[in-house]
Amino acid sequence: MAINFEELKEICEVPGAPGYETRIRTYLKKRLSGLVDEIEVDPMGSIIALKRGKENKRVMAAAHMDEIGFIVNHIDSEGFVRFQPLGGFDPKTLTSQRVIIHGREDIPGVMGCKPIHIMKPEERKKSPELQDYFIDTGHSKEEVEKLVRPGDTITRQGDLMRIGNCFNGKSLDNRISVYVLVKTLEALKGKTIPYDLYAVFSVQEEVGLRGARTAASRINPDFGFGLDTTIAYDLPGAQGHEMVTSLGKGTAIKVIDGTAISDYRMVDYLKRTADKHNIKWQTEIMSAGGTDTAAIQQYGRGGSLTGAISVPTRYLHQTIEMVNEVDVDNSVKLLTQAVLQLDENDWSHDVTG
Ligand SMILES: [Zn+2]
Known part of the structure; x- marks a missing residue:
């Protein structure tokens, strides 16, 4: 699946500082119409887009739409x-x-x-x-x-550019995951999914996961997917244990970061789903930093069974960030398959992968 450069460029270039996401929210609400059954904006400003499934279990997949x-x-x-x-x-x-x-x-x-x-x-x-x-x-x-x-x-200010097999520009954190979530909804169009999917475009993540917390408490999810960028320090001078992820080696399945330990069953499910569909993946093990994953996991009543799909990104929180098209494509594929087959897995605690 080729990356739609023009669409990605638009998604990256619409402004949305934390707490002031109006323009990107307006853009996304328009983009989502026809892809989901219901679109609502919660009191804090996050978009909650619902695609109904066969059974009444709730899956929350969240990508923050604010930018530093x-x-x-x-x-x-x-x-x-x-x-x-x-x-x-x-x-x-x-x-x-x-x-x-x-x-x-x-x-x-x-x-x-x-x-x-x-x-x-x-x-x-x-x-x-x-x-x-x-x-x-x-x-x-x-x-x-x-x-x-x-x-x-x-x-x-910064235009998105194609450089080699990569995209380079401002706000790829986290507009690249916004793109992944939009493209996943597009891939799921016309397909029956097992559980209700709440696609959340959250606000104020960059100042402390604030929008995802209230969205999670509103949705009360059973399952969760955090969607964000992660460190790719695959650069000159980096030691193997410092790299976290590498560009071009596939979508990253989060195991741990500074605020969340992904549910081991979800980590295992994502790895097996990726292998089954020839999706390129790598593990993400990070000692600091955090994403909406933590909010999704903790802020529904009693918590949820949550993991995360991350896009490896170089130069995070610098003025221009960089991602590889292979990783973006594989992220869309993994999220799509993970949503489609969620009811086929045994989620009991007694199963070891
Ligand atoms: Zn982010």
Whole structure:
């Protein structure tokens, strides 16, 4: 299945800072019509799209639709815009990057900081911190004040590009999984699925899994799939035990991260389902970080039987991220098959894989 580059590009480029997902929500609601039986937006703003199954058990598959960004907290006396982060950035990657301030209109700006020529020798050696940056819009203070107000959000500007067998651009975390979930619903169109599938496009994941928690408590799932990116540190200098995943080696089946231990039965089910359908996979074992998986697993009444399908991603939370088409394609295939065959598995605790 070829990746639809134009669609992926659109999904990645629509802005959606945590708490301000309006534009991506509007885009997705339109995209989902015809693919599911019901679409609702919960009070926090997550989209809950329901595709009915044969039996009344509930499966929640969630991909967060927010992206790391910033929020304006001050316009200084010269008209430079100051901000605080929404989500975890690697500050050293921000130098001279273009951003868009979502003010009364979309205002392009650049992340400015001190030029190297006037840095003291000791300053040259250390990486800049977030507070060292300001946003230069090229406008005068008076013009900036007409367009921008404290509380406006800021997202990265960056076109999605194809590079070799990969896609490179901003917000692949987590728009690549948004794409995976949309394409899975498309693959399931017209097919009968065993259980009700709640496809959730959650809000505010980047500030602490907030939208997925309330969505899980609303849905009260029996089964769950977290859909997100994971570290691919398959890069020069990396040791085998540090890589987590590698680009191009297939979809990643999460075993553990900093906030969730996937249900061992789900890990086993996903591996067997992948093998059965010749789907390329690798394991994801991560010591830190977390995704909506933890919220899905814990926030329904009594918890749910949850695992996760992750897309290996290089340069996570930097200004441009990178994924491989093989991994994306295999992620769609695995999620599709995993949803279709969920009733064929013995989920009792006594079965060992
Ligand atoms: Zn993410």
